[in-house]
Amino acid sequence: MISRDFNTLALEVNGKLLNNEFATAVFSGVAIDSRVVRGEQLFVAIEGENDDGHRYIGNVVQKNCAGLLVNNNFTGTDEFKNRVAMVAVDDSHRAMITLAQNYRDExxxxxxxxxxxxxxxxxxxxxxxxxxxxxxxxxxxxxxxxxxxxxxxxxxxxxxxxxxxxxxxxxxxxxxxxxxxxxxxxxxxxxxxxxxxxxxxxxxxxxxxxxxxxxxxxxxxxxxxxxxxxxxxxxxxxxxxxxxxxxxxxxxxxxxxxxxxxxxxxxxxxxxxxxxxxxxxxxxxxxxxxxxxxxxxxx
CATH class of the missing domain: 3.40.1190.10 (Mur-like, catalytic domain)
Structure with a gap:
């Protein structure tokens, strides 16, 4: 199972870690469904045609997920960045695919x-x-x-x-x-x-x-x-x-x-x-x- 610290994640997906206090925090596993996310996982908030994972970030933070991968245009970063590790990218789905390719390469x-x-x-x-x-x-x-x-x-x-x-x-x-x-x-x-x-x-x-x-x-x-x-x-x-x-x-x-x-x-x-x-x-x-x-x- 994939495991990374959030500083490494930000570098891999060309993103920005929004709070350096979480640089050495580690996630294990990835979820895109807020209903099944576990405490040790990274939650990737994906903006889709019919729904937007960013709407459920409050729910996954309450579940004590390890951290978040969000789009740069997410308006709630100030609310959550001091509560949980958060990496912002241009396109969270594309970043997830890049991360999967890198893990497969290893x-x-x-x-x-x-x-x-x-x-x-x-x-x-x-x-x-x-x-x-x-x-x-x-x-x-x-x-x-x-x-x-x-x-x-x-x-x-x-x-x-x-x-x-x-x-x-x-x-x-x-x-x-x-x-x-x-x-x-x-x-x-x-x-x-x-x-x-x-x-x-x-x-x-x-x-x-x-x-x-x-x-x-x-x-x-x-x-x-x-x-x-x-x-x-x-x-x-x-x-x-x-x-x-x-x-x-x-x-x-x-x-x-x-x-x-x-x-x-x-x-x-x-x-x-x-x-x-x-x-x-x-x-x-x-x-x-x-x-x-x-x-x-x-x-």
Whole structure:
């Protein structure tokens, strides 16, 4: 978990510490929701489209949070700066992203990023469970913390000695994935599928695929990118790129292939991988793809 003193925080995010008496005070962890902030955490007040975190600063100060990251235009600095550590910046959300990038830079964690229109969360959890059988120093992003607000929070909560981490990354507008890639800095990318999601902002499934592929485009050619070979939109986008991919699938030739093996006596789907039949104790035939994707990633 991230921990900093407030003098270091101000330097990292190009901000101003408003009371030097708090220079050596330390926070551990970050929150942007005033309802869940804990005493040792930094509260980042973000001005959003529908609400403004600066409105709740009085509440978080009453909860004895470790300190505040606020915008320069916050009008209540004089009221609170002598009660709690406070760093002011031009844009608190952008400063939070910078802080997350810096914390990720300090880590030697091998990070696996999972993206796709469907199956991200379940596949992430399966990968996590596979790896955790090998090492306890494994972490996964909580819930669907997968955007430019949730991903930094998930990064902040990652223990500093984590060996493997699994994160899901989600997008809704063009350009978002490249920003997520700069924060996560993945060693391995898994793309599950492309479906008709976010068409109101991205226009077509081909555009969705291109936005997802910007994650692969943002990492070096020595990094691993894993694709669902049975998804034609994914594979068409892959064909436009000059890099190697690892593939998995049931219907098409792939590096990791499996066969559907019907339904078990318990009513769960089964697949055969590398000559072994596996019962998938998750409901829904689509879960066979999630398990195969996780298998290919962990191999």
């Amino acid at each position: 880590s030697d964690t091998k990070l696996i990023a999972v993206t796709g229109s469907n199956g991200k969360t379940t596949t992430k959890e399966i990968i996590y469970s596979f790896i955790r059988n090998k090492t306890n120093k494994t972490y996964r992003s909580p819930g669907n913390y997968n955007n430019l607000f949730g991903l930094p929070l998930a990064i902040f909560d990652m223990p500093s000695d984590t060996e493997y981490a699994v994160f899901e990354l989600g997008i809704s507008v063009a350009g978002e994935m490249r920003q997520l890639a700069r924060i996560a800095q993945p060693e391995v990318v898994l793309m599950t599928n492309i479906g008709p999601t976010h068409l109101e902002t991205l226009g077509s499934m081909e555009n969705v695929a291109e936005e997802k592929f910007s994650l692969a485009d943002a990492i070096g050619p020595e990094k691993i990118v894993i694709l669902n070979a049975d998804d034609p939109t994914l594979m068409q986008a892959a064909a436009r790129r000059k890099r190697d991919f690892v593939t998995y699938g049931f219907g098409q030739s792939a590096d990791y292939m499996a066969k559907k093996a019907g339904i078990s006596t318990s009513g769960f789907p089964q697949i055969t991988i590398d000559g072994k039949t596996i019962e998938i104790k998750l409901f829904g035939e689509h879960q066979v793809y999630n398990v195969l994707a996780a298998y290919a990633t962990c191999r």
